[in-house]
Every structure is written in structure tokens, then in C-alpha cells.
Amino acid sequence: xxxxxxxxxxxxxxxxxxxxxxxxxxxxxxxxxxxxxxxxxxxxxxxxxxxxxxxxxxxxxxxxxxxxxxxxxxxxxxxxxxxxxxxxxxxxxxxxxxxxxxxxxxxxxxxxxxxxxxxxxxxxxxxxxxxxxxxxxxxxxxxxxxxxxxxxxxxxxxxxxxxxxxxxxxxxxxxx
Numbered sequence: 001x002x003x004x005x006x007x008x009x010x011x012x013x014x015x016x017x018x019x020x021x022x023x024x025x026x027x028x029x030x031x032x033x034x035x036x037x038x039x040x041x042x043x044x045x046x047x048x049x050x051x052x053x054x055x056x057x058x059x060x061x062x063x064x065x066x067x068x069x070x071x072x073x074x075x076x077x078x079x080x081x082x083x084x085x086x087x088x089x090x091x092x093x094x095x096x097x098x099x100x101x102x103x104x105x106x107x108x109x110x111x112x113x114x115x116x117x118x119x120x121x122x123x124x125x126x127x128x129x130x131x132x133x134x135x136x137x138x139x140x141x142x143x144x145x146x147x148x149x150x151x152x153x154x155x156x157x158x159x160x161x162x163x164x165x166x167x168x169x170x171x172x173x174x175x176x
Contacts, residue, residue: 039085096125
């Protein structure tokens with residue numbers, strides 16, 4: 001009887017230990033590991049989609065650029081809606097910049113009402129960052145300056161072919 005009681009005691013201790021270990025691991029995973037993984041994935045995916053949407057906006061047609069920018073906005077909305085750990089400064093800046101690019105596309109397409117809505121959204125995002133002057137003129141000048149810098153980054157006209165190779169044609173969409 002004493003042996004049976006000792007075995008039962010050891011089984012209960014092992015069960016309590018296993019339950020505590022599983023509970024602790026589940027708690028840590030839910031409140032520590034999963035949010036960090038979501039945040040890391042969000043940063044990586046958002047960075048890639050940001051570059052893709054900019055290149056579509058800058059070098060493809062307006063419809064392709066618009067679709068890419070709207071897809072990027074959907075991702076940013078998802079990050080905001082799911083409360084993923086993500087820098088609020090980065091989120092507001094990315095929203096604001098994307099809205100400004102959509103504003104420019106709509107203005108170029110002759111759609112002033114949609115352009116106005118995008119400008120209002122951009123002004124709201126830049127205001128959330130603490131910008132004092134969020135007038136349409138200031139934001140338009142900002143995005144034009146930024147895009148001229150980015151244009152230089154993607155300009156391939158000055159690249160020369162290595163010695164012994166013929167100069168190749170410029171890549172499609174290298175300049176506007």
C-alpha cells in the first residue's frame with residue numbers, strides 16, 4: 001500500500017509539473033513570442049510592399065500604380081486594425097506618403113474629388129505626426145522633393161557597361 005501511495009504521489013507531482021510547464025509556455029507564447037513574430041513579419045512584408053508599390057507608382061502606368069498603392073494601404077490598415085506592434089511614427093508616415101501619391105495620381109487623371117479625399121487623409125496622418133503646416137501646398141512640395149530624390153536613386157541613364165561589353169538599352173521604365 002505504501003508503494004502504491006508513493007507512486008500516486010509521484011504521478012500527481014509529475015502532472016502538476018507538466019501542467020505548470022505547458023501553461024507557462026502557452027502564456028509566454030501568446031503574450032511574448034506571437035506578438036514579436038507578428039511585428040517582425042509586418043515590418044518585413046510592409047517594407048517589401050512599400051518598395052513594390054513605389055516602383056509601380058513611379059515606373060508603371062497610373063492604374064498599376066494606383067492598385068499597388070491601394071494594396072499597400074490595405075496592409076497598413078490591417079497592421080493598425082490588428083494592433084500589431086509597429087512604430088506609430090512609421091505607420092503615420094507611410095499612410096501619409098501613400099495618400100499623397102494617390103492624391104497626385106488622381107489629380108493627374110483629372111479626378112479632383114478623389115484627390116481631395118486623399119489629401120484630407122494625408123493631412124490627418126501628417127498632423128498626427130505633429131506637423132504644424134499640413135497645407136496641400138506644403139505636402140505637395142514635400143512629396144515632389146522626396147520623389148525627385150527617389151528618382152535619382154532609380155535613374156539608370158548614367159550607368160556604363162563594363163569594359164568589353166556593348167552598352168545595353170535602358171531598362172523599361174527607367175525614366176518618366
